[in-house]
Amino acid sequence: MMSEETTLPNRVRPDGGAEQRDINDVVEEEWVEDTTPFERVYGIIRRTYDPTSAAQIADRARVSPTTARKHLRTLMDSGEVTTAQDGQTTLYRRSETGIVTEHAQSLLAERTPEEIASGIAELKAQIQDWRTEYDVDSPEELARELDIEDTDSDQGALLREWQTTRRNLALAQATLAIAEATRTGHLTGTNTDDDGNSDSSIVV
Amino acid sequence: MTSDEDVEPSHDSQPAEQAEVFGPIDAGALREIRDLVVNQEPLVEEASLDDPLNPQTLSVDLSDGVGAASTARIDIRWSLAGNYAAHYTDTQGRDFRFDCHPKPDAPTRHFHPPPDAPSRPVEPSCITVREAPLVTRAVLQRWRYAYTNGTFEGLNDAENPP
Numbered sequence: 425m426m427s428e429e430t431t432l433p434n435r436v437r438p439d440g441g442a443e444q445r446d447i448n449d450v451v452e453e454e455w456v457e458d459t460t461p462f463e464r465v466y467g468i469i470r471r472t473y474d475p476t477s478a479a480q481i482a483d484r485a486r487v488s489p490t491t492a493r494k495h496l497r498t499l500m501d502s503g504e505v506t507t508a509q510d511g512q513t514t515l516y517r518r519s520e521t522g523i524v525t526e527h528a529q530s531l532l533a534e535r536t537p538e539e540i541a542s543g544i545a546e547l548k549a550q551i552q553d554w555r556t557e558y559d560v561d562s563p564e565e566l567a568r569e570l571d572i573e574d575t576d577s578d579q580g581a582l583l584r585e586w587q588t589t590r591r592n593l594a595l596a597q598a599t600l601a602i603a604e605a606t607r608t609g610h611l612t613g614t615n616t617d618d619d620g621n622s623d624s625s626i627v628v
Numbered sequence: 629m630t631s632d633e634d635v636e637p638s639h640d641s642q643p644a645e646q647a648e649v650f651g652p653i654d655a656g657a658l659r660e661i662r663d664l665v666v667n668q669e670p671l672v673e674e675a676s677l678d679d680p681l682n683p684q685t686l687s688v689d690l691s692d693g694v695g696a697a698s699t700a701r702i703d704i705r706w707s708l709a710g711n712y713a714a715h716y717t718d719t720q721g722r723d724f725r726f727d728c729h730p731k732p733d734a735p736t737r738h739f740h741p742p743p744d745a746p747s748r749p750v751e752p753s754c755i756t757v758r759e760a761p762l763v764t765r766a767v768l769q770r771w772r773y774a775y776t777n778g779t780f781e782g783l784n785d786a787e788n789p790p
Contacts, residue, residue: 444787448757451765459761471657471760473708484759526656534680543681567649575650575711575729576747584707585684587652591708592682595655 452486461487465495466504470526475508475515528599537603540596547593554586563587650729651707658686658706661764669768671775673699693718694774702771706760714767715745724783726753726767742780754786 459467464485472481482492496516499505506519531540560566563586572579609615655677662675665688673691677683686704693700697718705713711729716722723745728737731750738750755766772790774783782788 444789446786447766447769447789448755448762448786450789451757451762451769454765455759455761467660467761468759470660471654471710523656530656530659531680540681547682573648573732575648576731580650584650584652587649588684589682591652592655596681 456486461485461491462495465492466499469496469499469505469516470518470522472517475510475517477513477515481516524595524598524602527595528602531596531599532603537600537607540600540603544593544596544600547589547596550589551586551593554582563590648730650705650711650713651709653684654706654708655683657760658683658704661704661706661760662686662688664761664764665768668765669771690771692775693720694722694771694780695778696720697722702767704764704767710758710760712760712763714763716742716771722780724780726755726763726770726784728753728755728758728763739784741784751784754784756786 455464465481465487468481468485478493478496479489481496482489485492487495496505499522500507500516503519503525504522505516506521508515508517535543554563554566555561558566558569560569563583566572566586567583570579572583574580575584605611658677662677665675665686666672669688669690671690671692673689675686675688678685678687684705686706688702688704690700690702692698697720700716700718703713703715703717707729713725713727713729715725722743723740724742725740725745727740727750730736731738734748734750735752737753737756739753740746740750755763755770757763757766769790770783773788774780776790
């Protein structure tokens with residue numbers, strides 16, 4: 425099915441030029457144009473959960489190793505990134521603090537603490553249902569029992585959903601703790617109420 | 629609190645690349661992709677997570693579809709390990725998917741071709757970049773190609789610009 429009209433490119437591909445270029449190169453160029461080196465290093469390390477060298481981060485962020493190291497140190501100082509030592513090499517990964525902070529910020533923008541609290545109860549119930557239904561304690565045990573090979577299968581989908589739900593439960597609980605600390609003002613010493621225990625604090 | 633052994637018993641065998649499974653969905657990555665898609669693609673009507681508290685999928689509603697299709701949707705999943713699935717479906721019942729995840733007897737980066745996006749056989753995917761913002765741009769670029777030309781022909785060809 426050929427179409428007769430060759431419509432002009434739009435802003436998904438702003439880069440003039442009629443020659444045919446590999447889209448992988450095109451999107452990489454666009455990304456580098458649209459972002460600063462810091463944004464790219466931060467963007468990459470935010471999704472790096474396995475300890476990774478600065479050289480590898482630099483490669484993925486399309487910056488020099490020196491630039492990567494500089495920004496990674498800044499991010500380490502602010503708690504966004506944590507390090508481990510492998511001989512002479514420093515390995516970097518996203519910190520738990522960073523993961524929780526990012527998640528809490530988005531979630532609290534979208535949901536109230538009350539909604540999060542009731543959501544937590546639902547996630548726990550869901551996990552309990554799976555445990556009962558499949559008679560296993562964890563998604564890993566399920567994977568072993570079912571010998572799941574194909575992630576496209578229904579069983580693969582269940583495994584993914586369970587593992588995801590477990591992670592999102594932990595994140596929701598951490599978010600709620602931050603919300604509670606914000607509400608009381610105890611962390612900043614700006615609490616206005618006198619610490620009453622008749623308050624509406626949410627215990628999960 | 630539950631009687632959690634939810635705390636994993638130290639990832640026994642987890643090398644750099646997570647083997648075999650898709651892995652848990654990365655909620656932060658889905659939000660990042662959502663924001664990028666809204667910013668990049670003018671035909672996006674809505675881009676939303678299925679459940680903000682427990683997101684499994686980002687759904688991107690498009691106000692038009694390829695050829696005769698009046699609207700379309702792209703469903704995106706992204707895991708902590710960097711595995712992904714981007715699934716196009718439209719009102720003409722046509723589907724395709726750009727995927728990256730372990731699959732028996734298939735390349736990790738693979739393409740489920742239209743019109744049915746069958747589970748197999750699959751083709752190697754033309755998308756070889758790895759980072760979420762790059763893959764997102766590449767998927768949008770391939771959708772744009774099909775939309776602009778009104779055809780799925782050449783969709784999985786890295787050299788065909790929109």
